[in-house]
Amino acid sequence: MSGLLALLDDVAAIAKVAAASVDDIAGQAAKTTTKLAGSVIDDAVKAGAKAAGAVIDDAAVTPKYTMGFAAERELPIVWRIARGSIRNKLLILLPVALALSSLAPWAIAPLLALGGAYLCFEGAEKVLHLFAPHGAQAHEPEDAHAAHLEEARVAGAIKTDFILSAEIMTIALSAIPESGFWTEAVTLALVGIGITVLVYGSVALIVKADDIGLAMASRGRLGPTRAVGRAIVRGMPGFMTVLSAIGTAAMLWVGGSIVLHGLEELGLAAPAHAIHDLAHAAAHALPGAWAGFVTWLVTAVIDGLFGVLLGAALVPVAGRIVAPFLRLFRR
Template sequence: MATGLLALLDDVSALVKVSAASLDDVPTQVAKTTGKVSGIVIDDTAVTPKYVVGLDPKRELSIIFQIAKKSLINKAIFLGPAALLLGYFAPAIIPYLLMVGGAFLCFEGYEKVHSMFSKTHKPTAEPTEDMVVITPQELEKERVGSAVRTDFILSAEIMAIAYATVANSPLINQIAVLLSVAIFITIAVYGFVALIVKADDIGLHMAQDKYHPTTQKIGRSIVKSMPSFLTILGYVGTAAMLWVGAEIIAHGLPFLHHPLENLEHALSGIPALAWLAKVVILALGGVLLGAVIAKLVSLVRSLFKGSTEKVAH
């Protein structure tokens, strides 16, 4: 009896040691995963500030907190467990889901590039009696809902990539990494977004006469530079969306993945140039793929619209 109990305790002790050793790898795996999803994180950070434009400045942090809270719930409660279940029951589906998400990112990136360079601008509609007037509270709710929908797609990509990184690890590692990635990335993205959104207020506060001239100068510089910073951030976010989307697809298609690997090996002596060449090629590929998808979407919409009109007649 005593011998059996001691043997059981030895087994429990060994299991605890194995689990502890396994958990020691979690920070490394989280760092590795964060690096792989950096492009999506940049895009998420670049996209979110637009959802508070035109709203009451006093509500900005509250709105960002609402989006961040729902983003964390989606990652930790829905997307993370969904990735684990798919990984257990249908792991072969995950690469294809990733590629579908990558195609969506390319499509979204192309739409942004197209809007940047489009020469045609629709005239501002004149207000009419038929237009619906909404309250600031309704507008805020609509903005939060739109932001959460966009974030859900990007978060799904993040959690899928996170799972793919630890798919061969023990279950306890998978859970720890997915939860850590969900918390870390949500705090990092929305903490930085909050800082961006309130940068004008911080700059104005620093520019007050009661502060040292150097502090005032820094404050004024922050206020002046924010419009340009937000513009650049938007460009970077679009580029990141295109290159990440294309890289996800290329990774799932050997005939695309191998040439990229060969290019990296050929330029391995100059790592910065190798990285830049790969990013440029992927971004351009993302634009081309996004353009093709946009044409297909437009064609399907026109066919659907034509069918609807025939039914109506």
């Protein structure tokens, strides 16, 4: 009997040691997981911030796809485009980005430069349209909520989103520190989902702002509420103009900086170094408190001007060479 009791006592002691070990393992795993999650989220935020220019443009471009439709169709259209954007990012672009990172990391800088050139082209085209607008703007059909028109609009928006999303995911990939495959995958997925929620949540608020303002102006119980509603309705056209201008400026600035950085990565560092020297020379001419801001501002302005010049040079190339070439594959 005493032998059995001793055996049970030993088993109990072993169980205590095992339990303590399990507790230590669980605690260490929790700490590691928390640290990893924090690192992944931090990397995702930094990577998303790097893609700010494309994000702003995405938010500025998308509201036009809801124009001409009944108010009750606006949010469903935004939701359909958002779902298409998630599919673009997670099912197509995420695997391609991870494959590039693993198999052809050397291709990331040229692809970034190519994407930056596209942003410059888009931004320059918008600037050129301000000075030489197309006279033949397409008028909305009378039946603006016809199913076929909505399908065409949504398909066009998802195609545009694919291009911008490709740029966002490539920028994000280049901003993520070297890490394991799954860490990069989770970080990119967080970037894709977070940016989609941010962009299309903002778009939903923008396209419904008129309705919100009208409701406040007509149903508000207090005078200030009605005044705010009227201000929203009156201010939305101007806000959309400002948003479009910010989106265009962001495209040119980010596109130009991406191309310049890509050239630097490919061994053509002279333009980037010249801009760096000009920015620091301008910063030294002002008090120290303003030096950082002036350095950023001068760099951004020169990057944007470079983006305008590059984009303007690409507009005729796209119209006379690229577009006819692509039409050959559509036949």
